[in-house]
Amino acid sequence: MRRKKANPLSIASANSRAGRRLGYLVALSAGLLCSAESWAQSAALPDWSGVWAMVGGTVFDRETQTGEGRSTTPGVREHPPYTPEYEAKYAANLALRDQGILPDPNSLCGIPTGFPRIFNLPDVYEFAVTPKQVWIVAENGPNVMRIYTDGRGHPPVEDRWPTHTGDSVGHWEGDTLVIDTVSLHGSEQGRTFVDRTGLVLSDAAHAVTRMRVAANGNMEVQITIDDAKALKAPWVVTKQFARQAEGTRVYDYACNENNRNPIDPSTGWTFTIGPDGKIIDQKPAGDAASEQ
Amino acid sequence: MASAMRKLMFAGLAVLCASASGHHSDAMFEHGTVLELTGKIKEFQFTNPHTWLQVEVIGEDGKVVEWSLEWGSPNQLGRQGIRPSTFPPGTAVTVRTNPMKDGTAAGAFLGARFADGKTVGNWQQ
Numbered sequence: 001m002r003r004k005k006a007n008p009l010s011i012a013s014a015n016s017r018a019g020r021r022l023g024y025l026v027a028l029s030a031g032l033l034c035s036a037e038s039w040a041q042s043a044a045l046p047d048w049s050g051v052w053a054m055v056g057g058t059v060f061d062r063e064t065q066t067g068e069g070r071s072t073t074p075g076v077r078e079h080p081p082y083t084p085e086y087e088a089k090y091a092a093n094l095a096l097r098d099q100g101i102l103p104d105p106n107s108l109c110g111i112p113t114g115f116p117r118i119f120n121l122p123d124v125y126e127f128a129v130t131p132k133q134v135w136i137v138a139e140n141g142p143n144v145m146r147i148y149t150d151g152r153g154h155p156p157v158e159d160r161w162p163t164h165t166g167d168s169v170g171h172w173e174g175d176t177l178v179i180d181t182v183s184l185h186g187s188e189q190g191r192t193f194v195d196r197t198g199l200v201l202s203d204a205a206h207a208v209t210r211m212r213v214a215a216n217g218n219m220e221v222q223i224t225i226d227d228a229k230a231l232k233a234p235w236v237v238t239k240q241f242a243r244q245a246e247g248t249r250v251y252d253y254a255c256n257e258n259n260r261n262p263i264d265p266s267t268g269w270t271f272t273i274g275p276d277g278k279i280i281d282q283k284p285a286g287d288a289a290s291e292q
Numbered sequence: 293m294a295s296a297m298r299k300l301m302f303a304g305l306a307v308l309c310a311s312a313s314g315h316h317s318d319a320m321f322e323h324g325t326v327l328e329l330t331g332k333i334k335e336f337q338f339t340n341p342h343t344w345l346q347v348e349v350i351g352e353d354g355k356v357v358e359w360s361l362e363w364g365s366p367n368q369l370g371r372q373g374i375r376p377s378t379f380p381p382g383t384a385v386t387v388r389t390n391p392m393k394d395g396t397a398a399g400a401f402l403g404a405r406f407a408d409g410k411t412v413g414n415w416q417q
Contacts, residue, residue: 072317100319107316109341123367139367196317251367258339260362261316270316272398274360275335275346281320281396 046175046212048127051248052219052241060120060195061237071196074098078197086200086230089187093198096268100284102198103190103268109255110142114164115181116207117194118143119221119239124250127211127219134170134177141253147179154182162203164192176212186230202229218242316341321390321400329359330386336379338366345379345401347387361389361401363413378412379404388415 064079096102123140136145147170166184186203205227214220219241260273274280331349389399403415
């Protein structure tokens with residue numbers, strides 16, 4: 001009887017299959033362990049589930065507001081501790097706002113409002129806490145802010161570039177999430193505004209944000225901004241968000257679905273499109289922007 | 293019959309409507325003025341970033357004018373019980389709006405009243 005000669009390829013193949021099975025088992029076990037560890041970590045984290053909505057209008061710093069009204073009301077302004085250069089920039093934007101021609105990129109749809117404006121939006125929010133990241137998810141968007149809480153730091157300066165939301169890392173101090181944010185676009189070239197009054201920051205802005213559920217049940221977000229170019233001193237703003245009724249749903253915010261109020265970036269004019277797709281209104285009188 | 297078209301002035305009235313405050317400036321609206329229009333619903337655009345109620349109004353010259361009335365986002369309104377079916381096309385309706393400053397046939401929607409007396413939105417402005 002001829003003995004069957006072992007085929008080295010078969011042996012290798014069998015070994016490979018066994019090795020793969022062993023690999024799967026190790027991976028599965030590790031996954032379960034990691035998963036168990038993650039869930040244990042989750043249990044120690046605060047419950048920020050549900051849907052939240054900002055309390056008050058979209059004036060960013062209500063504590064320093066002058067005048068009554070909303071962020072588009074002429075005469076309403078805020079008082080960040082601006083340097084003279086940035087006070088002049090803000091004053092110029094206020095003048096455009098008063099004429100209804102502040103070229104706010106938010107009206108273009110598709111561009112994130114970024115940080116810190118992500119904490120100054122209408123519509124609702126979700127604050128998703130996971131063991132290694134926290135996500136600020138604003139329905140009004142596109143606006144998602146990712147905060148890495150896995151112990152990593154910011155990338156080295158040479159490995160980062162400005163974005164609308166910046167780079168955020170965080171850590172937990174009890175039930176308070178402490179976020180450090182850098183690498184923001186700033187408001188140069190009108191790229192972004194902090195709110196509709198025309199508040200601006202520079203690309204040197206750095207923020208420490210403290211988020212916690214306050215005694216009144218609201219999410220309290222205290223933002224401390226330093227900005228060597230724009231501010232003479234740190235600017236502290238506190239926003240509150242109220243938990244919405246159980247079962248509240250969040251929907252798509254398809255801003256370009258039927259945007260009948262785009263802006264003309266060259267003049268800042270927010271125009272109105274009629275049902276036939278044509279512009280139906282008139283540019284405001286005294287349109288200083290168009291004369292520049 | 294020419295449609296009823298009344299201009300109601302509420303001097304100093306603070307208008308707290310759930311209209312165009314999110315996506316764009318609302319500086320184009322005359323917030324101290326409430327205009328009342330009666331006509332027929334042409335379309336309710338239940339779309340982002342804002343909903344639009346299109347109403348055909350017969351002017352004093354007998355010609356039909358289509359008004360564009362802007363309201364909140366479908367997301368905000370949907371959570372408040374408003375649906376795409378809230379304004380059936382062809383239905384007679386009276387609406388109240390903060391009209392645009394420049395006289396364009398458009399405005400910020402405040403509220404509506406149907407023939408059976410049912411109201412939608414902030415009719416009491």
